[in-house]
Amino acid sequence: MAFESKIKTIEWVDNVSRMIDQTVLPKEYKTVDIKTDKEMFFAIKDMIVRGAPAIGIAGVHGVSLAAIELSKSITDKSEFLSKLKERGEYLKSSRPTAVNLMWGVNQQIELASKTQGNIDEITKALIENGIKLENEDIEINKKMGDYGAQVVPKGATILTHCNAGALATVGYGTALGVIRSAFAKDPTIKVFADETRPRQQGARLTTWELTSDGIPTTLITDGMCSYFMSKGMIDMVVVGADRIAANGDTANKIGTYTVAIAAKYHNIPFYIAAPLSTIDISIKSGKEIPIEERSHEEVTHINGDWICAKDVNIINPGFDVTPNELITGIITEKGILKPDFKTSINNALKS
Ligand code: MRU
Numbered sequence: 001m002a003f004e005s006k007i008k009t010i011e012w013v014d015n016v017s018r019m020i021d022q023t024v025l026p027k028e029y030k031t032v033d034i035k036t037d038k039e040m041f042f043a044i045k046d047m048i049v050r051g052a053p054a055i056g057i058a059g060v061h062g063v064s065l066a067a068i069e070l071s072k073s074i075t076d077k078s079e080f081l082s083k084l085k086e087r088g089e090y091l092k093s094s095r096p097t098a099v100n101l102m103w104g105v106n107q108q109i110e111l112a113s114k115t116q117g118n119i120d121e122i123t124k125a126l127i128e129n130g131i132k133l134e135n136e137d138i139e140i141n142k143k144m145g146d147y148g149a150q151v152v153p154k155g156a157t158i159l160t161h162c163n164a165g166a167l168a169t170v171g172y173g174t175a176l177g178v179i180r181s182a183f184a185k186d187p188t189i190k191v192f193a194d195e196t197r198p199r200q201q202g203a204r205l206t207t208w209e210l211t212s213d214g215i216p217t218t219l220i221t222d223g224m225c226s227y228f229m230s231k232g233m234i235d236m237v238v239v240g241a242d243r244i245a246a247n248g249d250t251a252n253k254i255g256t257y258t259v260a261i262a263a264k265y266h267n268i269p270f271y272i273a274a275p276l277s278t279i280d281i282s283i284k285s286g287k288e289i290p291i292e293e294r295s296h297e298e299v300t301h302i303n304g305d306w307i308c309a310k311d312v313n314i315i316n317p318g319f320d321v322t323p324n325e326l327i328t329g330i331i332t333e334k335g336i337l338k339p340d341f342k343t344s345i346n347n348a349l350k351s
Contacts, residue, residue: 005173005180005213007166010049010057012130015068017061019049022167026208034058037066037087044094044101047199051168052242052278053137056100060130062091063108067123080119085109096290097251097319098242099280104133134170140275141172143333148178148238148273151329151336155188156235159225159263162196162253163205164240164273174273175238176209178331183215191217192234194225196253198298198316222255226262237263238331241274248324248341249286250274254317260326272322273331279345286321294318 010019016033017040024030032048034040040062043049049058066087067080074080088105095101108126115125152158158179162168165176172180182189191210196202203219210217220228228234237259243251250256250272263270283289296314300306330337330344334351337344 005166005171005209007209008171009051009054009167010061010170011134012061012064012127015127017058017065019043019058020167021048022050022205023048025167026204034061035065036069037062037091040065041091041094044091050201051163051165052098052100052240053141053169053174053275054167055095055098056104056277057130057134057137057170059091059101059104060108060133063088063105063112064123064126064130066091067112067126071119071123074119077119080122081113084112095292097292098278100242100277103277107133137170137275138172140333141169141174141177142181144174144273144275144331145172145177145181147333147336148271148331149181149185151236151269151271151331152178152182152186152189153235154186156182157190157192157233158182159192159194159228159234159237159259160206161194161202161237161239161256161259163201163209165206165209167205167209168240173209174240174275174331176206178238178271178273179210179215180213183213189215191215192225192228193217193219194222194255194259195219196255197222201253222258225259226266229262229266229268234266234268236268237270238273239271241272241278241330242319243289244272244274244279244330244345245283245286245289246279246281246342246345247285248327248330248337248339248345249289250322250324250327250330251286251289251291251319252322254320257320257322257326260322264326269328270326271329271331271336272327276332276334276348279349281345281349286323289319289321291320292318
């Protein structure tokens with residue numbers, strides 16, 4: 001059963017990509033209109049839009065915006081297609097870890113080269129494909145929600161990390177979609193949300209989303225999860241994913257691996273919720289997933305203030321990789337994949 005969420009994170013409106021500005025939530029709710037592929041590059045890089053499926057759609061819209069701009073000055077189709085490909089490569093370089101961005105851009109470039117007709121017809125096809133993919137994203141999330149809700153125990157307290165919600169997708173969410181669907185069946189479930197240092201997606205975004213929907217949520221700091229697990233206060237973990245390798249190893253927000261180890265130690269089921277577009281079948285294991293290194297200021301500052309010694313060394317990887325042996329199941333739109341993941345992933349992609 002689907003629980004309605006009113007949040008529409010990214011949407012094509014009147015030839016612009018309209019998105020919720022996630023850098024200012026929850027203090028302020030505002031949308032921004034992205035009008036060019038260059039603006040889209042920075043919207044992704046600066047995390048106005050973030051979360052793997054949402055940046056996948058941002059990549060799709062980015063190619064449509066590039067096509068609109070190029071169509072104003074280019075009349076030769078092969079020149080148009082070659083410039084469009086270049087712009088696509090540029091968009092893909094905005095963030096390296098979430099494979100959905102590459103998936104979104106590649107789909108559009110492939111569609112452009114296959115579409116019969118002139119430049120205007122290609123541009124129209126790209127825009128229409130973007131709108132179709134937006135709607136599909138929400139449908140896929142609702143399907144994942146329904147599958148995932150089946151493994152949520154009655155009255156469970158679910159721990160989640162980062163934000164894999166409506167804000168990380170077009171709407172409804174992946175991990176938070178599972179929570180929404182479970183809550184629709186059983187309003188006694190509760191959520192513990194990790195704050196998710198350094199950018200606080202859990203504190204800023206997940207608590208905003210869930211409490212807006214009336215889902216009881218407790219905010220904890222990242223280091224607290226094993227304490228609450230040891231007290232028997234967490235029944236399951238559900239998180240999202242930025243890239244899943246062919247063997248099920250999963251990259252997600254930094255800190256996810258720590259949660260998975262703690263869950264294994266305490267015998268708590270640990271689920272990933274992600275659409276099949278998050279699976280990168282071209283890589284054998286998580287070792288090959290590129291990990292984004294983010295600005296050091298995210299660690300040295302909180303709300304613009306220095307919080308540490310000025311000459312300290314900083315390392316700030318945005319993601320980590322949870323090895324497949326720590327994962328109980330991967331919740332997808334085609335059902336819940338179980339170990340061995342190499343086989344179950346292959347079967348899901350073929351079906
Ligand atoms: O750096 P972010 O905020 O884009 O990272 C987001 C995450 O790690 C999410 O958990 C992941 O993208 C899954 S979103 C459905």
